[in-house]
Amino acid sequence: MGNYLTDNEDIQFYLRKEIDWDALVQLLEPRLPAPDGPQSIPEAVETYQQILDLIGDFSANQIQPVAAELDRSGVHYQDGRVVSHKKMDELFGQIKEMGLHGLSLPRTLGGMNCPLLLNFIAQELIARADVSVMTHFGFHGAIAMALMQYSLEEGSASFDTDGRVVKTRFDHEIAEILTGQAWGSMDITEPGAGSDMAQLQTRAVLNEEGQWLISGQKIFITSGHGKYHVVIARSETDAEHVGLKGLSLFLVPMYEERADGSRQKFVQIDRLEEKIGHHASPTCSVLFDKSPGILIGKRGEGFKYMLMLMNNARLGVGFESIGICESAYRLAQAYASQRQSMGKTINQHELIADYLDEMEVDLLGLRALAMYGAFHEEVYQRLHQLDLAKIGDESARKKRKKRQEQAAFKARKAIPLLKYLAAEKAVEMSRRCMQIHGGVGYTKDYGAEKLLRDALVAPIYEGTSQIQALMVMKDTLGWVLKKPQDFIALRARANWTALTSTSALERRLATMQLQSYSTITYLLQKTFQSRLNDIREQPMLQWLHAFRKNWDPKKDFSFALLHAERLTLILVDVLISEILFEQSERYPERRSICERYIARAHLRVKHEKENIMNFGQDLLATIHMKKKDKKADVSQVRT
Numbered sequence: 001m002g003n004y005l006t007d008n009e010d011i012q013f014y015l016r017k018e019i020d021w022d023a024l025v026q027l028l029e030p031r032l033p034a035p036d037g038p039q040s041i042p043e044a045v046e047t048y049q050q051i052l053d054l055i056g057d058f059s060a061n062q063i064q065p066v067a068a069e070l071d072r073s074g075v076h077y078q079d080g081r082v083v084s085h086k087k088m089d090e091l092f093g094q095i096k097e098m099g100l101h102g103l104s105l106p107r108t109l110g111g112m113n114c115p116l117l118l119n120f121i122a123q124e125l126i127a128r129a130d131v132s133v134m135t136h137f138g139f140h141g142a143i144a145m146a147l148m149q150y151s152l153e154e155g156s157a158s159f160d161t162d163g164r165v166v167k168t169r170f171d172h173e174i175a176e177i178l179t180g181q182a183w184g185s186m187d188i189t190e191p192g193a194g195s196d197m198a199q200l201q202t203r204a205v206l207n208e209e210g211q212w213l214i215s216g217q218k219i220f221i222t223s224g225h226g227k228y229h230v231v232i233a234r235s236e237t238d239a240e241h242v243g244l245k246g247l248s249l250f251l252v253p254m255y256e257e258r259a260d261g262s263r264q265k266f267v268q269i270d271r272l273e274e275k276i277g278h279h280a281s282p283t284c285s286v287l288f289d290k291s292p293g294i295l296i297g298k299r300g301e302g303f304k305y306m307l308m309l310m311n312n313a314r315l316g317v318g319f320e321s322i323g324i325c326e327s328a329y330r331l332a333q334a335y336a337s338q339r340q341s342m343g344k345t346i347n348q349h350e351l352i353a354d355y356l357d358e359m360e361v362d363l364l365g366l367r368a369l370a371m372y373g374a375f376h377e378e379v380y381q382r383l384h385q386l387d388l389a390k391i392g393d394e395s396a397r398k399k400r401k402k403r404q405e406q407a408a409f410k411a412r413k414a415i416p417l418l419k420y421l422a423a424e425k426a427v428e429m430s431r432r433c434m435q436i437h438g439g440v441g442y443t444k445d446y447g448a449e450k451l452l453r454d455a456l457v458a459p460i461y462e463g464t465s466q467i468q469a470l471m472v473m474k475d476t477l478g479w480v481l482k483k484p485q486d487f488i489a490l491r492a493r494a495n496w497t498a499l500t501s502t503s504a505l506e507r508r509l510a511t512m513q514l515q516s517y518s519t520i521t522y523l524l525q526k527t528f529q530s531r532l533n534d535i536r537e538q539p540m541l542q543w544l545h546a547f548r549k550n551w552d553p554k555k556d557f558s559f560a561l562l563h564a565e566r567l568t569l570i571l572v573d574v575l576i577s578e579i580l581f582e583q584s585e586r587y588p589e590r591r592s593i594c595e596r597y598i599a600r601a602h603l604r605v606k607h608e609k610e611n612i613m614n615f616g617q618d619l620l621a622t623i624h625m626k627k628k629d630k631k632a633d634v635s636q637v638r639t
């Protein structure tokens, strides 16, 4: 009888010591003792731990034993219905009985009012057992939370005097999801548009009766056999609303119950994707044909509203990927410690020992980043809710705003870095796990190949790794341009620490920080240099005009775009090292984790910096030359 919570010392460290529960509980329970909930902060925390303990037990003893069978049987499309294995249905029956779909929803809406962070940790525990179960689980509570958040944001919710939500526009839908009768999906991708959402073509048309009708095809929709489709569609087609500005968000129910109990269907499933992994999670192609939809927010705000849902979803993929990493590391470790080769177990061979050590330390680093990102995102979201509820006087709001901005800044920095690295590491670690298993890793007997198949999608969905890297690069350079004084101050502080700190570990961290700052400076110089080169041949008086006129973000940014992933690798190593260092200052028992992480990270940072400084100019010239040739070809065809 294992338990994925109690067998994990690292998660226990966060639950017992690191997470600032006081801050979270005060935001979640503005009145203690709560008339309908915990009587004190320790009682609330005790309850959270008990819930996670239950999920840890459920994951290890109910989900994991059937994961291989669910993977083998997959899901099927029969007579217009998606059919899952009966064991999958049984698991979801148990999840429903435990009330887990409402884990982070307020008690006033029928939920358990636990922190979002708890929901994310639950996702890691479940993903360690099976990612398909975790994914389908995610499309219950996350959609209910998103509907609540949308209602708060658009101003259709009401609050009590403590700022707790008491009613939303989507209470009916949320209640159905909480009781396990329904679930939702996030419908973005189309055959012609994935990463490039500006190209989305699904149309939303307002008819004469004031009803929105949605038409088009969405593909790759996880749990798309559910009732509530959150669909992004093009509602505006005038010249002022091109690209992302023309998109709006809609809630499109797949069916409506008639009085006689039968269903009137508005949305059709075209087919199920045949995937290499995630076999028990249905991925649907969905057809909308004048399907009635409810507008969420205002017309043209679809992208903004979709991003709110995606932010939590990216954190979710971060925790899911950590679940895969945990599983891969443990499986590899267990096999390597009993398999003999050349007179000893393979974990004693230097090469394999190095693999395992790196896997473990990466896993610990990733979890530190995930907890940090989720904590700050939650603080931001809860404070934002108090703003929407108009709680407190002017000075209280000002004070809150500062805290809110700090939390948002930290979360926005951490989330794309987490999505990027956790997803990439899930693939790397499950691949290593397979390698450590040798030949049997390539069979279906040990579960290593399932982990790899399941992991491979993590860098693709919820924004590919490349898209995360582009966001990181643009946000970073944008921040430095907006706040150059803050950047200079950071550099000066790191410089001083690198020279004067008495701690060798802190000096090493400061050196890494300096390397990241000088890389950012170099990327900015290259970006502006290309801009200056373009206009240098023109008369000086025309420079300002030419400077603006000739500015081509695609070309001028190209050097930074080329190196976005390398910059991301540097920044994520630095941020994880900073978080671990800060932990080690408060908890000496964490020092060795920090030392091990930085010992590897500082070499990687140096390596990526070298790459950025010494590679790319020739490649860019070739790419631009090819583009010019292509344009010339096209114009020749036209003439």
Ligand SMILES: Cc1cc2nc3c(=O)[nH]c(=O)nc-3n(C[C@H](O)[C@H](O)[C@H](O)COP(=O)(O)OP(=O)(O)OC[C@H]3O[C@@H](n4cnc5c(N)ncnc54)[C@H](O)[C@@H]3O)c2cc1C
Pocket: 185, 186, 187, 188, 189, 193, 194, 195, 196, 219, 220, 221, 222, 223, 275, 278, 283, 457, 460, 461, 462, 463, 464, 465, 466, 467, 470
């Ligand atoms: C199992 C699974 C589940 C999914 N679930 C959902 C879901 O629930 N809802 C949903 O809407 N979608 C879902 N998706 C779709 C997924 O989000 C998309 O596949 C993803 O966003 C990438 O889009 P694409 O496939 O069109 O690839 P493309 O956008 O065509 O990209 C192809 C490649 O080009 C790269 N690329 C694209 N643009 C750039 C650029 N500017 N710079 C550098 N590189 C670039 C990408 O990173 C990628 O490597 C799912 C996909 C899978 C496989």
